[in-house]
Amino acid sequence: MTQTVPDSPSLRSAHLTRIALIVAAAALLAIPAGALFAQNGSAPYTVVETGQDYARLQDAVDAIGAGMGTIRIAAGRRADCAVQTAGDVFFTTDAPGQAVFDGTACEGKAALVLRGRSAKVAGLVFANIAVGDGNGAGIRLEHGDLAVGQSWFRDSQQGILTADDPAGTITIDKSTFTRLGTCAFSSGCAHSVYTGDYGAVTVTRSRFEAGRGGHYFKSRAARVAILASSFDDSAGKATNYMIDLCAGATGRIADNWFVQGRDKENYSAFIAVAAESRSHPSAGLAVDGNVARFAPGIDRQSVFVADWSGEPLAIGANTLGTGLKRFEKR
Numbered sequence: 478m479t480q481t482v483p484d485s486p487s488l489r490s491a492h493l494t495r496i497a498l499i500v501a502a503a504a505l506l507a508i509p510a511g512a513l514f515a516q517n518g519s520a521p522y523t524v525v526e527t528g529q530d531y532a533r534l535q536d537a538v539d540a541i542g543a544g545m546g547t548i549r550i551a552a553g554r555r556a557d558c559a560v561q562t563a564g565d566v567f568f569t570t571d572a573p574g575q576a577v578f579d580g581t582a583c584e585g586k587a588a589l590v591l592r593g594r595s596a597k598v599a600g601l602v603f604a605n606i607a608v609g610d611g612n613g614a615g616i617r618l619e620h621g622d623l624a625v626g627q628s629w630f631r632d633s634q635q636g637i638l639t640a641d642d643p644a645g646t647i648t649i650d651k652s653t654f655t656r657l658g659t660c661a662f663s664s665g666c667a668h669s670v671y672t673g674d675y676g677a678v679t680v681t682r683s684r685f686e687a688g689r690g691g692h693y694f695k696s697r698a699a700r701v702a703i704l705a706s707s708f709d710d711s712a713g714k715a716t717n718y719m720i721d722l723c724a725g726a727t728g729r730i731a732d733n734w735f736v737q738g739r740d741k742e743n744y745s746a747f748i749a750v751a752a753e754s755r756s757h758p759s760a761g762l763a764v765d766g767n768v769a770r771f772a773p774g775i776d777r778q779s780v781f782v783a784d785w786s787g788e789p790l791a792i793g794a795n796t797l798g799t800g801l802k803r804f805e806k807r
């Protein structure tokens with residue numbers, strides 16, 4: 478004779494718990510290891526093309542190698558960096574403004590040291606990067622093309638610093654550069670952006686603000702386009718020019734907004750052309766459609782465009798505040 482065990486709430490609960498554990502274990506076995514890392518947040522970098530996850534950014538970059546690939550970076554603040562030596566790498570995130578590289582530089586240079594064929598950067602934040610020679614940057618570009626979009630650079634010695642690559646191009650769009658630059662080192666000043674002798678540099682829809690020394694944008698590139706951007710120096714400290722095309726350049730500076738602040742190392746000009754050399758021609762450089770003035774309460778004289786090239790620039794219609802002279806040869 479079979480004895481029936483009385484049903485009870487406690488027995489039903491225990492039975493359901495065992496079933497739940499069995500189901501969970503089966504599901505766990507079906508999930509790839511990389512997906513588990515992504516779920517618990519221990520692997521913040523994913524190479525999109527392979528689906529492989531990595532705990533270190535350098536490992537993800539090395540996995541792409543000389544090929545082409547995209548690294549998706551999870552939200553979070555990380556003391557990490559990487560060096561790209563080959564290939565084409567796209568560094569991006571699903572959470573723009575929330576993936577932060579904080580305070581760590583590879584090779585004593587930058588959070589991203591780039592010398593491959595090309596690199597793209599989108600949605601990332603670079604903060605608090607400083608090195609012994611005063612050139613700590615969010616990005617150090619040593620070779621190849623670079624495109625930066627919707628990224629933030631702040632509280633570092635430099636935002637972007639590059640070497641020379643006359644065949645290369647740089648584009649910066651919808652990005653912000655805040656509290657960058659310094660002249661506290663014997664090697665010279667650091668700047669918010671400083672590009673070497675590149676073929677062409679384009680800056681669009683970007684903001685430069687509250688510099689801490691040097692220039693906001695300094696470039697030795699042969700051709701430039703600086704368009705629809707703002708240079709707000711009202712909270713700057715010991716800053717210099719807003720745009721310094723120190724070796725001369727052709728191209729266009731148009732539809733930008735400039736405000737010069739009180740605390741300046743050099744307030745004699747907003748834009749400087751060929752102040753250090755005439756390595757590139759400047760004839761026809763167009764400067765038009767800009768608005769420039771001093772911050773409220775400042776009463777001084779300055780020059781909107783100061784030119785050392787001696788070539789005919791195309792200075793068009795610009796809206797200039799009181800005390801600003803349109804153009805001056807130096």
